[in-house]
Amino acid sequence: MPAQILVGCPAGFAGDRFDAGPPLVAAMARDGRPAYLMYETLGERTLALAQQRQRAGAPGYLPDLEGFVAPVLAGCLDAGIPIVGNFGAADPLGAARRLQELCASAGRTARIAALLGDDLLETMGPAEICRLIPEDEGAPDPARIVAANAYLGARGIAEALAGGAQIVVTGRVADPALALGPMLHAFGWAGDDWAHLAAGTMAGHLLECGAQVTGGYFMDPGCKDVPDPADIGYPMAEIDADGGLVVTKPEGTGGLVSAATVREQLLYEMHDPAGYLTPDVVLDISGVTVHECGPDRVRVEGSRGRPRPATLKATVCYDGGWHGEGEISYAGPNAEARGRLAIDILATRLARIPGIRTHFDLVGVSSVFNDDAGRHLAAARGRGVDDVRVRAGVSGDDREAVQRAVREVESLYTAGPAGGGGVRLAVTPLLASASAYLPREAVRERVQFLDPP
Amino acid sequence: MSAPATTRVPLYRLAHARAGDKGNRLNVALFAYRAQDYPLLVAQVTEEAVARRFAHRRPRLVARHLVPGLQAINFVLDDVLEGGVNRSLTLDRHGKGLAYLLLGLEIEVPDEASENTDTPRRREK
Numbered sequence: 001m002p003a004q005i006l007v008g009c010p011a012g013f014a015g016d017r018f019d020a021g022p023p024l025v026a027a028m029a030r031d032g033r034p035a036y037l038m039y040e041t042l043g044e045r046t047l048a049l050a051q052q053r054q055r056a057g058a059p060g061y062l063p064d065l066e067g068f069v070a071p072v073l074a075g076c077l078d079a080g081i082p083i084v085g086n087f088g089a090a091d092p093l094g095a096a097r098r099l100q101e102l103c104a105s106a107g108r109t110a111r112i113a114a115l116l117g118d119d120l121l122e123t124m125g126p127a128e129i130c131r132l133i134p135e136d137e138g139a140p141d142p143a144r145i146v147a148a149n150a151y152l153g154a155r156g157i158a159e160a161l162a163g164g165a166q167i168v169v170t171g172r173v174a175d176p177a178l179a180l181g182p183m184l185h186a187f188g189w190a191g192d193d194w195a196h197l198a199a200g201t202m203a204g205h206l207l208e209c210g211a212q213v214t215g216g217y218f219m220d221p222g223c224k225d226v227p228d229p230a231d232i233g234y235p236m237a238e239i240d241a242d243g244g245l246v247v248t249k250p251e252g253t254g255g256l257v258s259a260a261t262v263r264e265q266l267l268y269e270m271h272d273p274a275g276y277l278t279p280d281v282v283l284d285i286s287g288v289t290v291h292e293c294g295p296d297r298v299r300v301e302g303s304r305g306r307p308r309p310a311t312l313k314a315t316v317c318y319d320g321g322w323h324g325e326g327e328i329s330y331a332g333p334n335a336e337a338r339g340r341l342a343i344d345i346l347a348t349r350l351a352r353i354p355g356i357r358t359h360f361d362l363v364g365v366s367s368v369f370n371d372d373a374g375r376h377l378a379a380a381r382g383r384g385v386d387d388v389r390v391r392a393g394v395s396g397d398d399r400e401a402v403q404r405a406v407r408e409v410e411s412l413y414t415a416g417p418a419g420g421g422g423v424r425l426a427v428t429p430l431l432a433s434a435s436a437y438l439p440r441e442a443v444r445e446r447v448q449f450l451d452p453p
Numbered sequence: 454m455s456a457p458a459t460t461r462v463p464l465y466r467l468a469h470a471r472a473g474d475k476g477n478r479l480n481v482a483l484f485a486y487r488a489q490d491y492p493l494l495v496a497q498v499t500e501e502a503v504a505r506r507f508a509h510r511r512p513r514l515v516a517r518h519l520v521p522g523l524q525a526i527n528f529v530l531d532d533v534l535e536g537g538v539n540r541s542l543t544l545d546r547h548g549k550g551l552a553y554l555l556l557g558l559e560i561e562v563p564d565e566a567s568e569n570t571d572t573p574r575r576r577e578k
Contacts, residue, residue, distance in 0.1 A: 045539060137476075217471065217549075223486075224469060260469065260484065263523045267482035269473030271529045273520050289522040302522065320540060359535070359542035368550040372535050372542065375509040393542030432539045435476070 001241060005186045006035040007179045007203065008236040011068055011085075012210030014041045018064075020210065020234040021072035027236065027250035029079035036182040037076060039068055039085030040175050040208045047172055048317030048431045050089035051147040060091030061169075065098060069167075077108055077166060084157055084178050088169040090147065092116060096169045096450050104453055110167055111452075113160035117445035118172040120148040120314055124442070129316060132436035140434060144319040148436065150312045150443050153279035154200075155191070157181025160447045172315070174278045176204025179237070187241045197281035198305025199243030202288070205276070206247055206265050206300070210234050213247060213265040214296075215255035228254025233296075248297045257296040266290075266300070275306075277313070282306040311437040320432030324394040324402040326409025327363075329422040331387040336365055338417035339388040343377075345416055346392055349408050356396035356405055363389035389422075395430055403427050459561040467562070468494060470552035477537035478529060479548045481555050485524040494526060495519060497560040503528050506558050507551075510535070528555070 008024035010016070021037065028035035041062050054060030062068075065087050076083050088095040092114040103110045120129055126142035133139065149172035158181045160168040168181070183189065183200040191197075206213050213235045215226035226232070233253025238246040249257050266285055270276055276283040284304040293299045330338040343360045350358050361367035364387055366380035382388065390412075394405040406425045413420060464470075467490045470483045483498060485491040500515045507515075510533040518527040534548050535541045545551070 220469070223465075260486075263484050263525060264469070264471040264482065266523060267473075267480070267520070267525060267527050268471055269475055269480065270482070270527060271475075271478070271480060271516075271518075273518050273527055286518075286520055287522055288520075317539075323542075357542060361544055363544070368543075368545045369509075369554050370543065371509045371511075373509075379509075391544060393544070395540070395542055430540070433476075 001188060002034045002186055004033050004238055004240050005182060006031060006033050006236055006238055007038055007182055007207060008035065008234065009038050009040065009179070009207040009210050010072070010234045011039040011041055012208060012212060013043055014046045014062060014064065016041070016210055018067045018071060021068070022075065023250045023253050024234055024236060025072045025075040025079065025081060028081055029075060034186055035079070035081045037072060037081055037083045038178040038207065039083070039087055040178055040210070041068070042086045042089060042172060044315055044433050045317060045431045047089050047149055047315070048147040048433070050091070054090050059094055059098070061089050061095035061098065062087040065095055066102060069099060070102060073102065074106060074108065077110055082161055082166050082168065082182070084168045084170070084181060086170045086173055086178060088114060088171045090119070090171065092169045092171045093448065096167070099167055099169065100450055100453055109452065111164050112167045112169065112450045113163060113165035114448050114450070115152065115156040115160060115168065115170040115173065115445070116448055117443055118149045118152050120150055123444060129436060132314070132438050133316060133434045134437070137434040140316065140318040140432065146317045146319055146431060148314055148316040150314040150438065151279055152443070152445055153177050154180035154184050156445050156447055158184035161185040163447065163449060165449070174280065175208035176201045176278060177280060179204030179207050180280060183239055192307070194281050194305030194307060196243045198283045198303045199245060200239065201278055201281055201283045202285060202300065202303045203237045203239050203245045205283070206262065207235050207237055209265065209268065211255065212268065213261055214249045214257055215261055218261050218264060224260065226254070226256045230254065245300045246293065246297055247300060257298055259290045259292050259298055262290045262298045262300060277309050279308060279312055281308050312440055312443060314436045314438060315433055316436050317431050317433045320430035321395060321397040322399045322402040322427055323430040324406040324427040326392045326406040326425045327389055327423065328409055328412050328416070328420045329387070329389045330417065330419055332419065333386065335386045335388050336362070336382040338419065339365070339390050341417045342390045342412055342420065345412065346390070346408055350392070350394070350405050353401050353405050355398055356394050356401050358405070359393040361391040363391055367391060399427065459563055461559045462562050463556065464498065464558045464560060465556040468556065470556050472549055472552035474534060474538060474547045477532050477534045479533050479551055480527060480529045481552050482525055482527045483555060488524050491521065491524045493560065493562060498526060498558065502558060503530070503555065506555060507533055
């Protein structure tokens with residue numbers, strides 16, 4: 001059993017950078033300790049979008065699968081660094097086959113495993129799934145369900161690694177499980193070893209958003225400065241067999257790992273810090289402390305664990321109708337007043353279209369903080385701002401109605417306030433989501449290895 | 454003329470923050486740059502103060518969790534994302550920018566503690 005492993009994370013979401021992987025692979029290969037590379041690329045809706053593409057005849061895995069993996073494939077195979085990623089999305093097996101082709105085209109072979117079973121539609125009907133959604137989550141029409149996926153834990157990933165997988169492709173798993181899986185495999189932690197599972201889950205939680213722990217989503221000139229911000233390094237964790245954890249990043253990369261960057265990411269998307277629920281363990285970080293133990297090195301300690309929840313959580317995505325956006329700009333003298341007049345006109349005319357929800361912003365005066373009722377905008381003053389952008393957000397079940405509403409923004413070119421320009425319009429399908437909770441036995445989790453080519 | 458006992462400064466001068474979302478629920482974690490300023494945050498950045506700051510978003514519930522080891526307070530605000538990332542018509546559907554709504558909140562700082570408030574404080578090494 002190794003005393004320590006390294007886990008690097010070059011992607012924290014589907015839109016992340018393709019060039020983040022190679023510096024991590026190079027650093028881990030040089031280091032020599034057993035190392036793993038994890039990719040977290042599935043947001044709440046990413047998987048449902050993939051499911052829709054698959055039904056339309058396109059691949060159901062992440063479209064950027066190759067973009068992420070191609071730059072690190074040879075380096076990982078050469079250095080013996082397994083790759084674990086949830087880029088399988090709606091079709092982990094399809095992604096595994098695509099990666100096998102990618103290996104073949106590079107003249108390489110790799111043992112590739114897919115983790116299956118998160119897709120509830122494999123074994124359950126939409127109505128049955130809807131019954132698992134608590135009332136306060138809303139009650140989607142079963143006919144509108146697009147995707148329903150349970151968050152699997154780290155066990156399957158560990159099993160695939162124990163079977164010799166050099167690449168493990170998953171669909172929906174709990175994000176920290178992408179890091180915990182390698183730890184279970186390397187250290188042999190038991191399924192009820194809550195203290196260690198909690199420490200590993202905390203490491204995964206810190207890694208899973210990529211650069212968010214190395215200075216991304218953090219930098220703020222003058223008070224939270226980050227060196228070399230255009231080439232921020234992505235994170236790497238050193239994890240001990242006893243659960244000790246240091247967060248760092250490859251030498252020579254930009255960005256920053258400090259007590260402050262780690263503190264911010266520890267509480268990211270966290271509700272009760274004493275009860276962070278995952279399929280593997282309930283993590284308690286309420287007593288955690290951090291300290292800087294070297295340049296871009298932060299030790300994190302004090303996590304506690306409690307027995308895992310009895311149920312698994314699933315995200316159910318359903319057709320939520322249509323979403324529209326229209327924008328138009330006003331600049332120069334009296335721009336704010338002309339923008340506000342445009343919103344008054346839009347509000348009057350869109351109120352005549354039945355079956356839609358609307359929201360109006362005046363970018364430059366009130367937009368990011370604004371609310372559906374426009375209370376924030378009504379109270380805000382632009383203080384002489386001379387470049388504003390009117391934005392209308394619209395949604396509804398009827399595409400025609402949403403389209404008509406969005407066209408009203410365009411008509412302001414000729415029928416609205418003076419000097420309106422730069423209209424942009426978009427209408428896109430809306431995917432809504434709800435959480436469901438189901439007994440563990442309802443999920444048929446399994447690992448499938450690809451046959452050698 | 455006697456100096457006032459306290460000065461009003463935006464939280465931004467003493468603290469940093471990060472927002473995260475899950476469904477229609479927002480969390481904003483607030484961190485004191487300096488450990489000695491943490492009690493000021495605990496005393497003044499109450500559930501009520503945060504609920505007032507977000508009043509236009511009509512929070513159904515504001516919960517506050519203290520994490521002293523991280524010199525942090527985690528606020529959880531229910532139903533402030535106008536439907537959440539999948540339904541919201543707002544520009545910033547995740548509410549990523551809402552950490553900075555909280556950082557605009559003004560608090561009373563004792564004069565002794567408010568020196569150099571023209572620049573944000575850094576955590577002491």
